[in-house]
Amino acid sequence: MKTVTMMRDYSYRPFKRKPVIVQYLGGATYDRVPEAAVRSIVGAGAGYVVEPQATNE
Numbered sequence: 001m002k003t004v005t006m007m008r009d010y011s012y013r014p015f016k017r018k019p020v021i022v023q024y025l026g027g028a029t030y031d032r033v034p035e036a037a038v039r040s041i042v043g044a045g046a047g048y049v050v051e052p053q054a055t056n057e
Contacts, residue, residue, distance in 0.1 A: 001032040003050040010046035012037050 008026040014036065024030060024041065029050065033041070041047045 001034060002038050003029060003031050003052065004033045004038055004041055004047045005029045005050050006041070006047040008046050010041055010044060012040055 004024070006024050006026050006028050010024045010026075012022045012024065014020060014022065014034075022037065024033075024037075024047065026046075038049060042049065
């Protein structure tokens with residue numbers, strides 16, 4: 001799972017034969033996006049992966 005920031009709206013269909021569509025909205029940041037969805041989003045140029053912030057404790 002990764003954090004993704006969206007540059008534009010993107011519809012992702014996780015299962016080819018099921019009528020499920022996940023809508024990611026442009027301008028939003030989503031935590032815990034599944035790897036397959038991340039590959040699809042980045043491949044389409046609709047968003048990018050945000051690296052986690054290092055915490056100094």
